[in-house]
Amino acid sequence: MSTAPDIKTNNLRARVGHDIMMTDQKRKLALKGEVKSFVVYKIPLELLIYNKRNGRIISWMNKLESEGTDIDALSKDEYNEQVEQMIIDSNKPALEKTKKNINAIGQIHPGVVLNNGTVVDGNRRFTCLRQLKREKGTDLYFEAVILDPEEGLTEADIKRLELKIQHGEERPVDYNAIDNLVDVYNDIIVNRYFTTKDYAANIGKKESDVKKMLEKAELMVDYLKFINAEGKFYVARELELDGPLQEMVGILRREKDEEDRLRVKDALFTALSTSKEKDLTRYIRKIGKDILASGNREEFLEEFEDIVDDVHDAFQERESVDISTIREVNKGLEQTIAEASYIVTRRVDETAISRAQMKPVDALNSSMKSIDNIDKEQVARMDPKTKEEFYRLVALMKEKLDDL
Structure with missing residues (x-):
């Protein structure tokens, strides 16, 4: 042939x-x-x-x-x-x-x-x-x-x-977003045709934009390794991972400690692999905003550790992984997936309750800032009619504070 x-x-x-x-x-x-x-x-x-x-x-x-x-x-x-x-x-x-x-x-x-x-x-x-x-x-x-x-x-x-x-x-x-990431990764990391600066010059973008693309591409490579599908970029395309990866990049940038960054990354990879939600981008955003950026972050990471290990091991035990294999692995992890979903939902709900409880405090803080901005000398120079209205509002505020 x-x-x-x-x-x-x-x-x-x-x-x-x-x-x-x-x-x-x-x-x-x-x-x-x-x-x-x-x-x-x-x-x-x-x-x-x-x-x-x-x-x-x-x-x-x-x-x-x-x-x-x-x-x-x-x-x-x-x-x-x-x-x-x-x-x-x-x-x-x-x-x-x-x-x-x-x-x-x-x-x-x-x-x-x-x-x-x-x-x-x-x-x-x-x-x-x-x-x-x-x-x-x-x-x-x-x-x-x-x-x-x-x-x-x-x-x-x-x-x-x-x-x-x-x-x-x-x-x-009009490249598929994942194909574009693979192209950037191959040209800069694998084949070493360009530096990020050279690549940016060739496509008419800022170097910082190319670095963001490369950051997302490297995260994609790491995720494929996590699920034992190393180098199978078509898996990332078929799973439509561009949006979730974009959210992860933003979340991981906030992690200054390398050990914490690795813990958070593995937790996000696990959440991505076990989610039953259709909108994975929104799901990852919710975890980042309502758990990892909130007060119950450490509890969540500790609680999620065993699930991370179970999911990672289940994928690594397979000889190779593709889309059909992912479905098979998830089928064998039904109980683990249910537990992961429960943990995420519970921790998100806790954050929502905590924020609701803090609303009155936030409102009072805003009011205090407004009061601090009042200039006493300006009050002293008010005309009688304006001063009368000012005193009326002060009295009304006192009544409301007494009610609280």
Whole structure:
């Protein structure tokens, strides 16, 4: 079975003038710190292959590999069919919209491909053209610039170009939130293509924003380790963990002691794994606000320790974990999950009662602050009518305090 094409076996530039035609279009690209104008070519679809590092489908590709598919053993057609479905599933409405436009007026925006046929920019347009070719039964072409990595382009250069295109050409970045986190994590932590400062410059954001994204990505990695699904980013996508992770980042930032931070993190991971609530973001927010930021925080953490151990051990005992395994583990933890839910509910209720009891005190404190702001000299200078009203209100306040 043939493997995905490389530069030696699929040299697009060598085909120019044969089955690849030059157009009169040009596209400007920023490469290695320079903006250059590149010729656009019409390329037969069968010569192209999807980019398996495409950030839009990174967790989908991760699922395929985790399920045991040897991507390198697939033929180009088999590989393209698999990835095409991922592109469709990742954002079907956007794909249909693009397809409708291409069908009506053709491809407007040229893509970018490597000399080996890998599509760097334009995977959705490539997908639409593949579908239209099958539906119409006619030859269609992908219009794109051809870049040759052998001309001094590193993987980091190509990734930098991809980031600038996706984030810097006034086009919305419609990545799934989890895919975006995985992309950031891989580019900065795993592949070390960029520092947080470099990454921020390439996507047009502040470095502090990128650090927040990376913080959330690292928390996602830690959670997957906690449930014995290390590296299975598609699990985080299917569980829709972006919102809960965002809440956790805010909660954990308040923890200054490292030991306390680890205790809180494990408690939050356990709560996330055992919750039956549909809105997990709201559930984690409630724990952060109504328990961990309240007076019964320490009691909750101590009470939750055994549950943390039970849940963690139940996942670690499995050989591997995916979505179906999570359901199986939770089924075997019904009593533990019920206890966890009871503890969270009881501690949240305690905080609500405590806050209700404190409302009169809070009201009096507010009143005291208002009284402290009264200037005695201003009272002395009041005209008789205003002073009479002032004394009336003082007397009324005394009566109310006597009632209390």
